[in-house]
Amino acid sequence: MTKNYSSEIASPLSSNHEDYLKAIYILEARGEQVTNSVLSEYIGFTPASATNMVKKLSQMDLVIYRPHQAVSLTPTGRRVALEILRHHRLLELFLHKTLDIPWDSVHEEAERLEHVISEALEDAIAASLGYPKVDPHGDPIPTKTGEIGHTPGHPLSQAKAGRAYRLVRVLSQEKERLAYLGRLGLSLNVELFLREQAPFDGPVLVEVAGVEHALAAEMAALLQVVPASAK
Amino acid sequence: MTKNYSSEIASPLSSNHEDYLKAIYILEARGEQVTNSVLSEYIGFTPASATNMVKKLSQMDLVIYRPHQAVSLTPTGRRVALEILRHHRLLELFLHKTLDIPWDSVHEEAERLEHVISEALEDAIAASLGYPKVDPHGDPIPTKTGEIGHTPGHPLSQAKAGRAYRLVRVLSQEKERLAYLGRLGLSLNVELFLREQAPFDGPVLVEVAGVEHALAAEMAALLQVVPASAK
DNA sequence: TCTACAATTTAGCCATGACTAAAAACTACT
């Protein structure tokens, strides 16, 4: 129950507080300007609610808020966000590996569990998985001390036709999208061969386990790959 | 996320709603009259808060409330209580068996997790454990359809000296008490030999793994045992 | 520079569910 960050924080944070911080972290990491509208749309509350919450978080020194400006995390806010993100990603991997929960379902489940696991449970999960570095979607798992790695790879949409690649990350948590990819035989570390890349953001032809599939350009942009030979 | 009982219930239940229902179930099962004071003390809120919540639960048809009378569960309320209890006990066993969380820590952790796991996760946990019947403290796990077994055994305080027994249930979730028992080598299904039972509710002398220990009468009353030969 | 439009903030409302303090209702003893 007691959180890592609890020593640094005055009042205890609700699940929603934590989700706001996580959202800000993720949006920042994407390189987006975290404006109120971007944030409120991402978390699924009204803009008024987002303003309200951001002000509270700023009073707690978790967020830097200046009216009409993009918000950003303070060092403490970032620590909290990374702790929750660590919970989330460890849980996703744990559910997937230990209980065979499909990769398209783990996100939803982890979204709730991430707020209620103790540090002891977090540690036990990490240990049982051998201190993993990435979750089932290839997203990097922050360390206990709040460091987070950079994942290699580039979008399949920028890859060269006629070569073999390995899927190292999927930049989406959408259930339907992941389920679809799964049906094609695509999951983390699966090899694929890029047959053809139609110009003008056209579809992409890939071969997975000997079967050819056409993918929309936006789909290909979400698939991070490395050359198949690369470790 | 979607709960089993959600089809039967109008508004979604908060963690506290669920804990109230579970508390009422447990107190009823103990054979106690679930008065407002008993309930409020058990859940750790003031009597006024308990009255307030019980009235709400009664409007939702989960509880039968008559002013100044003991509360009881409606069939639906019982279904909900048993579902949460199933979550709780499955989680305890899962944490203990799969992640080696000690039996004195699983209760706390499950107390929070029980409210946020989906039906799919509940099922996956049950399957991975081989559809177990009891949790790490010997408490019976309700089935998915809301049946709950009766555990065999009787208190060690009513056992006969000079005989061997097997521990089948501990009627306590207190961390310190369970940790102490653990230090004596006592856990579920461990054998012990009852050396002596002092009269007038005096202490009990037991031998566990060749070592003799004295237990307070109240402690012995919490240990449910069967003859060592019994399955 | 003015203006229209979009983004943001403010103001005010509401449900929830805890709390304390006071009132009311039960129980048991004389």
Add this chain to the structure above:
DNA sequence: AGTAGTTTTTAGTCATGGCTAAATTGTAGA
């Protein structure tokens, strides 16, 4: 039956954190 003491309920307060609607601010194009 009357009364003291306990239990329960009521009344009223507060914090939280969503919401809508209105006001304000910022921005980009004419």
